[in-house]
Amino acid sequence: DGGLYSRAHQHWTVFEDTTVACAAAPAGGGRHELSERFSRHFALLAVPAASETTLRALYTSVLQTYIAPFASDVRSLAGTVVAATVNVYLKCQSDLLPTPAKTHYVFTLRDVSRVFQGLCMVRPAQVRDGPALVRLWAHESMRVFHDRLVTDSDRRWLQSLVSGAVNRHFRLSWTADALFGPATLETLAGEGAEDEAMMTPVGMAGGAVASRRAAQLTTGPLVWGDFFSPPEDDGAAGESVHRVYEECPAPSRLRAMLAAMQEEHDVDAKRPLRLVLFAGVIEHVLRLCRILAHPRGHAILVGVGGSGRQSVARLASHISACELFQPEAGDGFTRDRFREDLKSILRLAGVDGRRCVVLLGDSQLADESLLEDVNVLLNAGTVPGIFATEEEDAIVMAMDDLAEAGLLPGLGRSAGEDDGHSHSHSHSPRGAEAAGGVDGEVRRSSASASAAGTPAAGGEGAAAGGEATSLLSGDALDDELDALEGDAGQSSEHAGHASRSELLNAFIERVRENLHVVLAMSPVGAAFRSRLRRFPSLQSCCTVDWYGAWPRSALESVAGSMLSTLCLPSSVPERPMTDDPSHGGWPSSVKPLERIPESAGPDNEKLRASVVTCCVHIHASALRAAAAFRDETGRRVYITPTAFLDLINHVRARTGRAVSLYRAALRRLALGLFQLGSTE
Structure with a gap:
């Protein structure tokens, strides 16, 4: 009989009516060959890599559906944007190979999905024409493929690749120097007073902002974020505001804007920030704010000591309206204490719906057993067995109350009553992690150990009022499959109270929506390479931001x-x-x-x-x-x-x-x- 021997209790445990399904990548890159003694029990199915034609067809369908409410010249670029993205991805995959010093140079279809995740953050009002979409695409491509690069030569190579794609695919004569060279945040610092005047009602009424945007159309810097304008009222049930993802109208005002936000943070902070806002720090803050704007957005900040990683994380968390939690490292800091802290954070994110950031630096990661929990948390949205039965019962009761109040779309009273808002998010379209497709698996349970792969086509093309909704949310593919089942989703179980498993899955999904993990690691020594090899979710579920040497x-x-x-x-x-x-x-x-x-x-x-x-x-x-x-x-x-x-x-x-x-x-x-x- 099949089973496992328990060394703790010294007896054989028999498993009945159990089917084991495994997913594995080919050996290499830290992965070992599977023993034939183990693999002989399975029917092996090889899933070949998707062809370029398949990738274009998949992502074109997704993007075309999403930008349906946009202007005609924006809609006409859907296929071109997909072709340019796939071209950049394949070129990076073939030329930027991992080495011992660049072990994180691993490019997968998740990176392609992240580009489209960023594209689907905007609404029609923020991208009114084709050139604006091209600038957004260039920005998202740089964030996904550029921010992890280690050397200046690699960065220049990618800048040339992206600008070449703009010339070749979009027929625009934009140069790498114009987009990424002299026109940096540092060189624009002298124009702050003029930009500040343009941001007044008189300046905006006079078209000064539009004039400046037209003048900067072919130049850098490419600066996009969701905190340049006040949040908008989304009008969705259970949600209050929508943060507008847009290009910064006055890049030279960024330093003053971030300085004001830093002072605002220091008012109630126990540890005031002493962050000098030079151009490099501003760029890292913008990068992390972009990551925190996405659901399931996690980051690894790689840099030597004193490079400002943790200060940047604190400021970005404040800007993104997230509560930051950083355990105090010391003699009393153990894995058990970390789990107790983590349980409180999971309740805040899953039950209360509060956006949270868990910041772990080198001092907290001295005990690498913590990374085992972090590895599972990144993938599954929770840590198996972390809650006792009584604690889990309390979570189920709290989630049931939320469902009865109509705050859990698809559960409780809201099921079948207001499908038009069932997928609205306060940061819509924040959800863009792919579920299923080429690189991942269809995930009908939030506790699955497989990470999301590529986006799935489906969902609604436009929300009420003509606003685009997210087509790349974590459950988009599941929703489409449920729709194919007819009225099965409106079963008698949904007519009354949701089941325990549904409520727990809803809790986990809210955790994945609201919880962000930020790791600050040092590249010195072999620890960074070893962690990426031993804990694969660090690489597959996190965006790496490399902190290089400070310029003069x-x-x-x-x-x-x-x-x-x-x-x-x-x-x-x-x-x-x-x-x-x-x-x-x-x-x-x-x-x-x-x-x-x-x-x-x-x-x-x-x-x-x-x-x-x-x-x-x-x-x-x-x-x-x-x-x-x-x-x-x-x-x-x-x-x-x-x-x-x-x-x-x-x-x-x-x-x-x-x-x-x-x-x-x-x-x-x-x-x-x-x-x-x-x-x-």
């Missing part, structure tokens, strides 16, 4: 911000406000020519700028020395941003002490001169 402009911005309050000797007033030597004043009896000059150099700002330049030069010299040492010995020494921050703090502390000694000496000198003058 970033170093200068950070150093300038940290040293802005530095009190240098030249800041001591040359003409004191008082004659009292005890307060640093000069006695009136001392003639000006007899006063010792307090600073022989330039003014305070120039001196501070010199200190900043010196610190940046020291850090750059250390980087060059580390590179030379690596070339000479083959051993790698990491000069991280943390080392640069330590240097700045050391300079600030030593300079502060030196200034204090300098001022004390001046006071003693003034007091001595005062006493000498009083004896005359």
